[in-house]
């Protein structure tokens with residue numbers, strides 16, 4: 001057997017785990033590891049400009065590929081800088097392993113230089129964390145970390161590595177474990193057959209059914225099964241913000257996404273349904289609105305890999321714990337074999353009702369002869385990229401417009417921080433995707449507020465030549481905050497304006513990129529075409545959009561699903 | 573309703589803090605908590621008493637089960653079970669109080685385990701309400717110090733919580 005130091009074992013373990021890229025930033029406690037990185041060329045390292053961005057890069061990569069991302073940082077400030085990124089991944093169940101240097105084990109607890117209790121600090125925002133207590137444990141700990149991060153309900157795993165565990169002078173026998181089994185951790189591998197049968201019977205007997213799909217369908221790689229089941233049944237389907245792309249948005253059976261800024265028809269159909277099949281969704285407060293008024297006439301079937309997601313906020317009538325792909329497959333087989341068929345008449349009148357709702361609102365917005373509307377920018381981008389781009393976003397109005405008006409037909413293409421709502425996510429996430437998808441169009445749709453939270457990464461983009469397209473929907477304000485102030489605080493715009501904005505064009509140029517400003521409506525299409533034609537360049541497109549636009553529909557706070565504002569003046 | 577949840581936990585550093593952290597993080601309440609290694613030294617047994625609606629209790633057990641280091645758990649209050657708590661209590665004991673205390677200790681089947689001219693230290697084991705009853709019977713004015721272990725529990729009959 002080979003003898004390797006802890007640091008070499010760590011890097012070898014990553015390689016044997018199939019890790020291609022790690023994103024990180026060096027510092028004292030991680031220097032043995034960085035030296036081991038230097039002495040090989042199979043695991044590639046991307047040097048970011050802030051550790052938070054390393055985590056979002058790993059996250060973007062994970063969301064686009066379904067594979068766990070990997071981060072490497074030093075102790076203390078390096079580790080604490082990752083927390084927002086880790087919390088972001090945790091809320092959206094993104095598989096990831098964050099390797100953190102730590103002060104030498106002999107110094108732990110002594111307030112040593114750059115010592116932070118990362119096990120303690122990260123605990124509430126990780127799926128699990130592990131600390132290395134002997135260098136020889138490293139291969140097994142790494143194997144465990146990836147196993148836990150990427151199975152069951154995925155999530156981030158932190159590995160804390162005291163510096164003496166990676167010392168170059170001590171060497172140990174290296175073998176990467178092929179299999180791992182944990183007696184205390186065994187995610188479900190299939191759903192309960194009896195429950196599935198019961199669910200299918202209920203589904204076939206429903207008169208006003210709806211399928212409500214979430215991010216779990218994407219994480220569980222079950223879009224194919226979902227699509228097949230929905231088509232077979234002929235039922236309407238809606239999805240959450242995190243589930244966008246799990247069912248083709250351009251399909252007739254798709255009602256758009258639901259919840260706070262969901263479509264009128266999706267929210268109306270949910271409210272009036274008699275049966276909800278929830279698949280990999282967690283009845284989040286941004287979906288349900290007031291839980292006590294949620295869908296009064298509906299019985300609920302809930303499929304989720306995480307038992308704790310079931311009956312957490314809304315009681316399920318038929319809970320099914322299991323991987324969504326396996327459960328949907330079994331459901332589909334039962335539906336195909338069943339003598340019962342959906343009631344055609346009931347379904348036809350349900351669709352008639354839904355089509356009326358669709359026609360009533362239809363995601364309309366007011367256009368203007370001279371001011372650029374953010375919605376039309378997104379619609380145009382959708383057209384110019386044939387609906388085929390990877391789109392990351394930050395957080396705010398631009399995020400909602402992107403999600404509403406870019407119609408995603410494929411999973412893993414809409415990449416946003418849904419659960420935590422982290423401004424600063426968009427650019428590094430786009431970078432993580434572009435790195436591994438060099439031939440695909442990667443758009444980062446952002447706002448002038450959000451982009452400034454990780455703007456330093458323009459430098460990383462220069463170093464690694466990452467030609468993402470940054471679409472800054474510049475409304476000169478923290479638009480979403482301002483919208484809430486307009487609606488709830490009599491337009492008192494407390495600290496929601498953006499004064500002293502930088503010249504984004506010069507800024508992009510200073511980092512070695514191209515900057516394009518668009519402020520005239522007639523320039524929008526030709527300039528966006530020019531931008532998209534610059535395949536090898538990072539282009540920062542600063543688009544001056546309507547400063548007063550609001551996102552609609554918007555659910556009325558503490559109401560039920562169907563209580564919505566449809567414009568500044570219309571409330572239903 | 574009050575529940576006694578008994579957990580088999582990997583006996584590893586940090587495992588206990590995950591359990592405690594979960595309770596505060598998710599706003600669940602802990603009334604008592606006891607933990608010690610078992611006959612299998614790789615496992616700890618942790619007992620927590622808590623209160624909450626059925627939905628909250630269901631969430632607590634599910635969230636506990638989700639912790640990677642939790643091997644198994646049982647809500648003892650779902651079936652017949654035995655519940656014990658140990659109390660050591662120091663009481664002012666002078667003059668006629670001494671005989672009076674002795675009598676009460678006997679009634680509650682406790683033991684006086686340490687004596688000075690003015691203080692009795694009493695040991696008492698039982699369900700939590702029995703311990704409460706004893707303190708009430710003695711009257712708080714005579715109590716100098718109380719230390720309680722928190723609840724331990726085990727299912728009655730053949731049922732066991734093991735690997």
Ligand SMILES: Cc1ncc(C[n+]2csc(CCOP(=O)(O)OP(=O)(O)O)c2C)c(N)n1
Nearest residue numbers: 396397398423447448449450477478479480
């Ligand atoms: C890190 C962080 N801080 C604060 C917020 C609260 N917040 C939500 S949206 C928003 C405004 C975002 O402004 P901008 O990026 O310009 O987007 P816009 O809404 O104008 O499109 C703020 C401050 C947040 N989501 N994340």
Ligand SMILES: [Mg+2]
Nearest residue numbers: 447448477479
């Ligand atoms: Mg803005």
